[in-house]
Every structure is written in structure tokens, then in C-alpha cells.
Amino acid sequence: xxxxxxxxRPPVRRFNLNNVTITTDPIGNQEAVLILTPMARFYQEYxxxxxxxxxxxxxxxxxxxxPKNKEGNAATIALQxxxxxxxxxxAKHRFRSIVIERQDFDPPLMSQDEGERHKMExxxxxRASMSRARNSLLFTTLGPDTSWVxxxxxxxxxxxxxxxxxxxxxxxxxxxxxxxxxYIDSETGKPAERPYDFNSWQDSPTAQEIAAKxxxxxxxxxxxxxxxxxxxxxxxxxxxxxxxxxxxxLDGVGGTALLVKADVHRDGAMFPPFPFYHLIExxxxxxxxxxxxxxxxxxxxYKVYHYNE
Amino acid sequence: xxxxxxxxRPPVRRFNLNNVTITTDPIGNQEAVLILTPMARFYQEYxxxxxxxxxxxxxxxxxxxxPKNKEGNAATIALQxxxxxxxxxxAKHRFRSIVIERQDFDPPLMSQDEGERHKMExxxxxRASMSRARNSLLFTTLGPDTSWVxxxxxxxxxxxxxxxxxxxxxxxxxxxxxxxxxYIDSETGKPAERPYDFNSWQDSPTAQEIAAKxxxxxxxxxxxxxxxxxxxxxxxxxxxxxxxxxxxxLDGVGGTALLVKADVHRDGAMFPPFPFYHLIExxxxxxxxxxxxxxxxxxxxYKVYHYNE
Ligand SMILES: Nc1nc2c(ncn2[C@@H]2O[C@H](COP(=O)(O)OP(=O)(O)O)[C@@H](O)[C@H]2O)c(=O)[nH]1
Ligand SMILES: Nc1nc2c(ncn2[C@@H]2O[C@H](COP(=O)(O)OP(=O)(O)O)[C@@H](O)[C@H]2O)c(=O)[nH]1
Ligand SMILES: [Mn+2]
Ligand SMILES: [Mn+2]
Numbered sequence: 001x002x003x004x005x006x007x008x009r010p011p012v013r014r015f016n017l018n019n020v021t022i023t024t025d026p027i028g029n030q031e032a033v034l035i036l037t038p039m040a041r042f043y044q045e046y047x048x049x050x051x052x053x054x055x056x057x058x059x060x061x062x063x064x065x066x067p068k069n070k071e072g073n074a075a076t077i078a079l080q081x082x083x084x085x086x087x088x089x090x091a092k093h094r095f096r097s098i099v100i101e102r103q104d105f106d107p108p109l110m111s112q113d114e115g116e117r118h119k120m121e122x123x124x125x126x127r128a129s130m131s132r133a134r135n136s137l138l139f140t141t142l143g144p145d146t147s148w149v150x151x152x153x154x155x156x157x158x159x160x161x162x163x164x165x166x167x168x169x170x171x172x173x174x175x176x177x178x179x180x181x182x183y184i185d186s187e188t189g190k191p192a193e194r195p196y197d198f199n200s201w202q203d204s205p206t207a208q209e210i211a212a213k214x215x216x217x218x219x220x221x222x223x224x225x226x227x228x229x230x231x232x233x234x235x236x237x238x239x240x241x242x243x244x245x246x247x248x249x250l251d252g253v254g255g256t257a258l259l260v261k262a263d264v265h266r267d268g269a270m271f272p273p274f275p276f277y278h279l280i281e282x283x284x285x286x287x288x289x290x291x292x293x294x295x296x297x298x299x300x301x302y303k304v305y306h307y308n309e
Numbered sequence: 310x311x312x313x314x315x316x317x318r319p320p321v322r323r324f325n326l327n328n329v330t331i332t333t334d335p336i337g338n339q340e341a342v343l344i345l346t347p348m349a350r351f352y353q354e355y356x357x358x359x360x361x362x363x364x365x366x367x368x369x370x371x372x373x374x375x376p377k378n379k380e381g382n383a384a385t386i387a388l389q390x391x392x393x394x395x396x397x398x399x400a401k402h403r404f405r406s407i408v409i410e411r412q413d414f415d416p417p418l419m420s421q422d423e424g425e426r427h428k429m430e431x432x433x434x435x436r437a438s439m440s441r442a443r444n445s446l447l448f449t450t451l452g453p454d455t456s457w458v459x460x461x462x463x464x465x466x467x468x469x470x471x472x473x474x475x476x477x478x479x480x481x482x483x484x485x486x487x488x489x490x491x492y493i494d495s496e497t498g499k500p501a502e503r504p505y506d507f508n509s510w511q512d513s514p515t516a517q518e519i520a521a522k523x524x525x526x527x528x529x530x531x532x533x534x535x536x537x538x539x540x541x542x543x544x545x546x547x548x549x550x551x552x553x554x555x556x557x558x559l560d561g562v563g564g565t566a567l568l569v570k571a572d573v574h575r576d577g578a579m580f581p582p583f584p585f586y587h588l589i590e591x592x593x594x595x596x597x598x599x600x601x602x603x604x605x606x607x608x609x610x611y612k613v614y615h616y617n618e
Contacts, residue, residue, distance in 0.1 A: 268444035
């Protein structure tokens, strides 16, 4: 990586992509990480958890994209306030660089309410729109010197502080933890947890058969009783024994927390906003990565937690 | 577009993508253009022509990607010498910024010889590799404030100096001039010209039928007598009358010179290195753009010229 200023013009920058390492020792090798977050709402718990991520912050760039509506405006203000505080605060907490983008297209739905968001008939338009937001953010923030991209949803409120190093240590092209949600069990009145994200799965013959009978623009969805796919869901692969390192190959991935080697994106893997093998967004991304020769892997016993509305 | 330095850290940059205009008056609106060139060989005529492009150079960023082999090394040295000269020279010729990348994967073929390059059995691997190079360049240089991307091959040696404004004036998502080649007619001994690029076409029922019978990983190729597609090629649509503004809708495009609204790429449109509807690279890109709702257009009578080996 060589950077030289010629005359009084901005620099001519030269990058040998061979010299951008992507290793199991990302801290030792000073590897740059880009954390990308599409954000419809700001949660303080997300920011507090992000602050606790103990990968060196001066190796981390942050990228956010927020919708251009009332909720997005409120989230931008809240986010900006936290950023200002952090970047003015203790040097060790400051990030390398931060980009905030506002979308130039409207989200298809008015409501960010969980029930409304998850309705099956709303999924295609909603996830196509999410794909566009993710692509826009990705294409404009990825650099030639980025080693890793961590996709992290704005409602992920709890992860191990060693999230990045832990995932990178597995040396996988795409790797996804198991996304759970904490709640209070109404029967026992005690804290409990349940699976939240059903987009990380292994394909099934049933899903393949449904897909084969579909029209070219139809999509398969996971987690809806109307469409029983019998895919093997990572959500249910967690074991009592709790071997945190257990790896399973996946055909679809969720994007709540997802570590990707930057080369996968540089090769062209993005979030298809159109049906791609009847899949879209993060699930289509896993399929596209596979077409490019990169295998997705999941960690059933390594957990991150989604906000509970 | 607002940029503010917080503390002594690199800037927090905020972009409202709505404020990045993409209009038919790109100079009047000071729109940023990114010129992207994959480069296996350096031609002085390419650089001289680039210098004559009269879109304000301080609105133009340049991005190059070169293979990491002997020819690529030689091309990098020659390119670097011209860049240094330009960026140290008269202020009005200097570009806004320049990025040079070296590939981290090997080209599949040893020879850059035209005959070898164009052999049908070499096309799939060669164009998959070219797609990866284009994607790598695109994903790492596109910014939130880029309005237009001009793809320009390193062997395009002659274009109108008003190329960018002329193409932008059409207000099309993807627009492609007709790529010709000058030669000396061996019968008359006089200068003549002939079509060079056959990747800009309108689809045909025959091509669709061939595709329908293909295996999922097979690709359609244009310009090979072994595979007669009967597509309508823009190469042959040029008219004597020479209405330079004539527009035709296209289903496939070539990438020798190709102007793209940056939003098309930001939406996710890239160069598929895998068969996408049996198409790859620039032809697959046109199809992918179409899936995202963007129509490609060609200008049969507006010409650019390819080097003659
Ligand atoms: N930029 C942007 N982000 C969004 C939009 N809708 C949701 N998000 C964010 O995208 C991520 C996933 O969306 P979410 O609604 O939480 O999905 P769910 O948890 O699967 O229901 C979260 O980080 C949201 O804040 C949108 O319209 N634009
Ligand atoms: N980075 C990179 N560029 C290449 C490679 N092969 C060709 N190119 C460039 O890609 C463009 C198209 O390739 P070219 O061989 O001219 O294609 P053709 O004119 O269709 O035969 C030209 O600008 C080449 O210089 C490669 O392996 N790596
Ligand atoms: Mn969520
Ligand atoms: Mn060429």
C-alpha cells in the first residue's frame, strides 16, 4: 500500500490487492474492518454494544444508511449525537472513519412495526428495498484496503466483545453467528431466550421442489407456516453442550450479524434485490457467493442477540 | 454533501444521496464522473485520447486495474509515467483523483494475442476473470458522491472529446456508443472502418431457444459462426444518413465505452462472473440492470474506435 501526493492535487493511490491480507490473526496483521449497518431506528443498546467491541477501533470504519423519512431523520440525529460524543472522547474509542448515508429511495412500507414487517405478502418488496439499501452502502464504502466487512443490524444489542476476532479465526469466506432474542417467559416469569433469525439454513429437497414449481419471479421465504420448506434451520441447531466453535455449512444466511471476507464482495457478491434462484437479500447473497466459489458457514452455538420490541 | 472533522480523527462524512444529481447537464451541475479502465496493456493513443476528453478534469476520478503479470507490470510503469506527467502538468489537465489497483488473481490465459483472446472455448474463463477485475475495481472506487461511471477499455484510442456530455445528454441509465476499428482496406489501399464490438445487441427468438436448451452453466456468445443467434447487432445498425442521436434499446451491451448512471451500480448491478440468464460480464450486466428496472440504450451512429493490433 503506497500513497503519494503528486503536485497539489489529491493523491494518486496505488494498491496491490495481493498485499491486503485476510487472515485468522486480523489484529496482529492490522487488518481493516468495515462495519456496515442499515438503520431504520436507533437503539442506544446497539451503540453501547458497538463501543464494547474490542477490535482496535482505529482499524474500524463505520458505514450507515438510513431511510429518508421521519423515523430515519430521528435515528440520524440520535446516531450523530453518539458519534460526536465518541469521536471527541477517549482516543482509544474513536473509529478510523465514519460515513452516514441517507437513502434516495423510499421504503415500500410505512410501518416499521414488527408484525407489519414480517407479514409474508410484504416480504418481497421490503427485502428488495433492504437489498438496495445494503448494496448502496456496500458499493460506496468498500475500499481497496478493506480486509473484512461486518454486517451488523441496528437492533443487535448484545454480542461478545471479541466478535470480530472470534469469527475471523474460523477463516471462512462468510460466517454467521446464531441470532437469538431475550425475553421474559410468561409462565415462569424468568428471563429466557429464543431463536430470532430464520434466514440461516441448509437447503432441503422440499424447498428445491417448491422452487422448481414457482414462476421465475417468485421467492422462497423461511419461517412462514404457509410455506413449509423443511430446511434445516441453524436457529434450532444450538446444542446444550455448547461447543462455541461448532461449524455448519449453510446455503442461506441472515444479515443481522455476518462477517464477510472483503474479497467475496470485491468479486461481485451483493444482495440481489431481484429473485436469484428464488432467493433475495441476504439469502440470495449466500447463493451468489456460492456461485463465485465461496461457502457460507454458521456457528449454531455462538450467539448474538436481537432487540425485543 | 457535508463534511466535518470531529476531533483529530478522519472526518465523519454525511451524504444525502438525494443531493447527488444525475442530469442531462452534468457540467452545469458539477457532477462527478468516475472513469474505470481494466488495463492489460498500455496504449499511448488511449492516454492521448483521454487527455482530450473535455469534461472538466477536476470532476473526473480515474480508476485502473491491471493484472499482476509481466505485461501488467510493464503497463503499470507506462501508465504511472503518464499520470505523473499529467498531474504535474497544466492545472486544467489534472484529474481529481486516481487509483491504480493490481489484481490479486491470475488471468486464466497466458496470451493477450487477439486470436487467442477471441477463441470461443477461451471466452467463458476469460470473461469470468474480466468480470472479477471489473467488479473489484467498481466496488472499491465508487463513492457516495459519484454521479456517472464511464467504463472505457484501455484500447479505445479515439472518441469525440465531448463523449461524456454527449452520452449524458440522452438521460439513459446505461448508454453505449458503437465501437468500430480503423484499418487499411487491402484492395483499395485506402483507410476504412469496420465494426469491432459485437456485445451490444437486441435479443432474438433463436438466441432464447438456444438458451432454453442449454445447461444451467452454459453461456451464449455473440460473433461466433458456430453459434448463430440471429440477434440484431448494433454493430450493423449504423446508417449512412448518420443521425448521431439515433437511439436503440439493447438487451446486451459491450463495455469498451459505456456510460452508466451511478445509481444503477449502487442498486447492485455488477458484472456477473457466473452465467446469469446464460450471459456473463458486460452482457450479463445489461441483463442485471434490466432486472433492477434500468434499460440499456445504444447509439448506432455515435462511434468510438478500438485499437488495431
Ligand atoms: N436504510 C434502511 N434500513 C432499514 C430499513 N428497514 C429496516 N432497516 C434496517 O435493516 C435492518 C434489518 O431490518 P429489520 O426491520 O430489523 O428486520 P427484521 O429484524 O428481520 O424484522 C435493521 O438494522 C433495520 O434498522 C430501510 O427502509 N432503510
Ligand atoms: N485488469 C485486467 N484487465 C484486462 C485483462 N485482460 C484484458 N484486460 C483489459 O480489459 C479490456 C477488454 O479486454 P480486451 O482483451 O481488449 O477485449 P477485446 O477487445 O474484447 O478482445 C481492455 O481494456 C484490456 O486491456 C486482465 O486479465 N486483467
Ligand atoms: Mn431486526
Ligand atoms: Mn479490446
